[in-house]
Amino acid sequence: MSNVMIYGEIKAGKIKKSAFELASQGRKLADSMGGELAAVLMGPQGEQFAPDLARYGVDTVYVLEAPELETYNSEFYAQALAHMVGEKKPEILLISHSMQGKDLAPRTAAKLGVGHIADCIAFELDGTTLVGKRPMYAGKCYAQWSSTVSPQLASARPNVLETAENPKAGTVEKVAFSPDTSRPTYKTKELSLDTSGKVDLTEAEIIVSGGRGMGGTDYSLLEEMAGIFGPTATVGASRAAVDAGWRPHSDQVGQTGKTVTPNLYVACGISGSIQHLAGMGSSKVIVAVNKDPEAPIFTKADYGIVGDLFKVVPEFNKELKTLLAE
Amino acid sequence: MKSLVCLKQVPDTETQIKVNADGTGIVTDGIKYVINPYDEFSVEEALRLKEKFKEGEVVILTIGPDRATEAIRTALAMGADRGVHVSDEALNQADPLVSAQALAAAAAQLQYDIIFCGHRAIDDDFAATGAMLAELLKLPQVTLVTKVEVSDDKKSAVVERDVEGGKEIVEVSLPCVVTSQKGLNEPRYASLPGIMKAKKKPIDKKTAADLGVSADPKLQSKNYTMPPERQAGKKFEGLEPEEAAKVVVQALRNEAKII
Numbered sequence: 001m002s003n004v005m006i007y008g009e010i011k012a013g014k015i016k017k018s019a020f021e022l023a024s025q026g027r028k029l030a031d032s033m034g035g036e037l038a039a040v041l042m043g044p045q046g047e048q049f050a051p052d053l054a055r056y057g058v059d060t061v062y063v064l065e066a067p068e069l070e071t072y073n074s075e076f077y078a079q080a081l082a083h084m085v086g087e088k089k090p091e092i093l094l095i096s097h098s099m100q101g102k103d104l105a106p107r108t109a110a111k112l113g114v115g116h117i118a119d120c121i122a123f124e125l126d127g128t129t130l131v132g133k134r135p136m137y138a139g140k141c142y143a144q145w146s147s148t149v150s151p152q153l154a155s156a157r158p159n160v161l162e163t164a165e166n167p168k169a170g171t172v173e174k175v176a177f178s179p180d181t182s183r184p185t186y187k188t189k190e191l192s193l194d195t196s197g198k199v200d201l202t203e204a205e206i207i208v209s210g211g212r213g214m215g216g217t218d219y220s221l222l223e224e225m226a227g228i229f230g231p232t233a234t235v236g237a238s239r240a241a242v243d244a245g246w247r248p249h250s251d252q253v254g255q256t257g258k259t260v261t262p263n264l265y266v267a268c269g270i271s272g273s274i275q276h277l278a279g280m281g282s283s284k285v286i287v288a289v290n291k292d293p294e295a296p297i298f299t300k301a302d303y304g305i306v307g308d309l310f311k312v313v314p315e316f317n318k319e320l321k322t323l324l325a326e
Numbered sequence: 327m328k329s330l331v332c333l334k335q336v337p338d339t340e341t342q343i344k345v346n347a348d349g350t351g352i353v354t355d356g357i358k359y360v361i362n363p364y365d366e367f368s369v370e371e372a373l374r375l376k377e378k379f380k381e382g383e384v385v386i387l388t389i390g391p392d393r394a395t396e397a398i399r400t401a402l403a404m405g406a407d408r409g410v411h412v413s414d415e416a417l418n419q420a421d422p423l424v425s426a427q428a429l430a431a432a433a434a435q436l437q438y439d440i441i442f443c444g445h446r447a448i449d450d451d452f453a454a455t456g457a458m459l460a461e462l463l464k465l466p467q468v469t470l471v472t473k474v475e476v477s478d479d480k481k482s483a484v485v486e487r488d489v490e491g492g493k494e495i496v497e498v499s500l501p502c503v504v505t506s507q508k509g510l511n512e513p514r515y516a517s518l519p520g521i522m523k524a525k526k527k528p529i530d531k532k533t534a535a536d537l538g539v540s541a542d543p544k545l546q547s548k549n550y551t552m553p554p555e556r557q558a559g560k561k562f563e564g565l566e567p568e569e570a571a572k573v574v575v576q577a578l579r580n581e582a583k584i585i
Contacts, residue, residue: 011490074457074467097453099490102445103469106422106454110461115423115544118452135553136451140343141352144549185466186498189484193492200490229585242508249472249509250488255339255448256363256508264584275339281556285582287574293563302559303577305570315571323575324585 004030005038005090007081008046008053008061009100012193015041015049017203018096020056021161025123026094027057028164032125033091037168038062040084042069042077047172054170056163061170062088064177072100075185078107080177085112090151092130097155098202105155117145117154121261121282122161130154138255138278158203160261197231201253204234206264209253209280210246211238213269213290213309217246221313222268228320229264236260238270254279268309272297289313327382327480329372330438331406332429332459333365335390335397336449345550352550361397364444366513367506371474372442373405374511379480382439383407387432389425391418395529402524403516409529410436416534416541422450423544426458431537433463438501439480445470445505460503468498472509476500 004026008019023039030037039058041049046063053061062084068076081104085093095105097119109116120132121142130152131144147153201207206229208222219235226233237247239254253260255275265283269290270276277300280286288301289309298304305312337343338360344353361369372384384406386398391413398409410432417428433441441463443456460467472493473486482499488507516524534541560577562570578585 074469078461099470099488102453103457103467106452106457107461107467109454110423110426110458113423113544115421116452116454116458117545118422118454134451137337137341137343137352137449138451139553140341141345142551142553143547145545145547147545149544183464184499184502186468186485186496186502188494188496190495191489191492192494193489198491249507252508259451264578274342281553285578285584286556286559287578293561298561299558300556301561302582303574304559304561305565305574306561306563307565307567307570311567312571315567316575319571319575320585323579 003035003038003088003090004092004094005040005085005088007095008039008041008049009096009098010041010043010045013045015052016096016098018098018158019053020163021158022094022096022156023053023056023058024164024166025156025161027166029092029123029125029130033128036060038088038090040064040081042080050170050172054168055165057166057168058170059168061172062175063172064175066177066179068179068181071188071191073185073188074103074107075183076179077104078111079179081108082111083177085151091128093151093153095155097157101155105153109153112151112153114149114151114153115147117147120154120156123154135259135282138259139281140278157261159205199232199234201234201236201251201258201260204232204262206233207236207260207262208233208266208268209236209238209270210241210268211270212240214241214246219247221317225266225313225317225320228317228324238276267297268313270297271295272300327375327379327476328438329375329384330433330436330441331365331368331372331384331386331401332441332443333369333386333388333397333401334362334444334447335359335388335394336362336447339363339448345552349550359393359397361400362444362447364446364506367508367510368442368444369401369404369406370511370513371506375476385410385436387429388412389417389420389428398529399524400516402527403520404514405520408527410532411529412532412537414534420541421543421545422452422454423458424541426455426462428534428537428539429455429459430462431539432532440500441503443503443505445507456503456505466498466502468496468502469505470507471504472507474504
């Protein structure tokens with residue numbers, strides 16, 4: 001039987017939406033291959049999420065418990081995941097290409113001696129071969145990649161795969177795991193997470209971004225807009241704004257920042273360099289506000305407003321608030 | 327303090343990428359190549375460590391075709407001491423695990439207290455080689471780092487890294503692999519005397535056979551395509567801000583159905 005396994009990421013005590021995206025995709029793959037879908041969760045908090053995963057089609061949830069797994073650690077988590085792959089022998093292992101996934105997936109792949117098809121935005125099967133479509137050069141082109149060895153490990157870009165409910169009976173199995181603690185690793189001394197519930201750029205459904213036209217560190221207009229849209233919205237920035245020191249580097253969208261795929265990207269005072277356009281070009285809908293009618297961003301924007309962002313955005317926010325309050 | 331910096335030569339970020347006619351890759355004619363921007367942070371950090379400890383060396387390790395020598399020379403001009411260039415037709419297009427295997431084999435022939443990699447290369451965008459290299463060398467990895475403080479005895483480091491929606495500070499024993507992220511430092515430019523000196527610095531050439539690695543691929547690619555061309559949509563010019571805002575917000579609901 002050809003089986004599919006997903007790794008469900010838990011962050012700050014909650015299972016991430018990407019786990020449901022992977023489960024939905026994994027279910028489709030498992031069905032096509034006539035196999036089962038399993039999920040691996042780390043730590044004692046995992047068990048409570050089994051019913052949620054069953055709703056998205058997971059047959060069996062394995063919950064690995066060990067003191068070393070209570071907070072994320074690349075070495076121990078990769079050991080644990082590689083252990084589960086060794087035990088259950090899935091044909092396909094899917095992980096999220098989140099920041100944790102970028103740390104975990106390649107290390108797990110190397111432990112297993114297999115390749116890692118990173119950052120996929122779509123999957124298909126060619127027989128039992130998984131084919132992952134992935135952006136390259138920050139989205140300037142795409143290519144399809146497949147593994148030559150088994151198991152086939154791939155990571156999926158968050159917020160791109162669709163979730164589809166497909167309820168299964170779903171069972172939970174606790175797995176005791178003792179990592180090899182003789183392998184050197186790091187010790188977490190301090191973990192400061194933003195607990196405001198703000199989503200990361202790569203997972204945001206709506207991004208309100210500012211560029212050189214913002215003219216300084218005051219992003220309150222953009223913060224306000226993101227606030228009106230709600231918790232799935234966040235604020236981003238162009239390289240110019242980051243290099244000027246107006247915004248932290250973690251906010252940067254573009255080829256040397258983050259490649260993003262929100263449903264809505266609002267670009268304020270961003271002219272749209274080739275590097276920026278590569279990073280946000282896969283957004284479903286783009287709105288641009290810029291004083292310069294010749295700005296390249298207007299060639300990609302679905303809705304472009306030529307005007308002063310400091311006059312347009314307040315009106316936009318007012319309008320938005322009224323509409324969303326209805 | 328001995329640092330090993332894994333460096334990749336990539337197309338400049340300004341490059342317009344075009345897929346070739348049969349979809350097997352990109353058109354490479356006329357591309358200007360540069361050091362992967364994240365690897366520049368690595369070079370800079372390694373140089374700062376050498377300066378801080380007033381001893382040691384910075385070795386640049388690169389896999390790539392002949393042209394990649396230019397990227398190594400640029401790093402040497404920034405101040406690195408010498409280069410190791412793995413140049414082998416079989417490895418030049420290697421996937422991340424094969425690359426990591428070759429880097430690990432090359433590293434085994436060198437001495438280092440720390441290994442720097444860029445957290446991703448801006449061409450293939452796999453973001454995998456650093457972590458794979460760490461695993462193959464049985465070293466700890468700290469990815470996406472924005473600050474590295476090595477202890478005076480060079481046995482450990484306190485490292486700050488980006489995690490989703492926050493920061494993590496970790497203590498790690500050396501040697502380890504760290505992957506560089508924007509925010510780590512501001513890379514220096516190569517000075518003119520640096521460029522002159524770089525010409526005389528040694529670059530050691532290696533083949534897959536020298537390293538005893540086989541280029542048995544674990545991944546294969548096919549069917550390169552261009553993303554769907556985005557068309558310019560509606561542009562509103564000369565409207566009062568209030569009016570423009572109203573029109574676009576309404577369109578987002580009724581036309582794009584996005585809000």
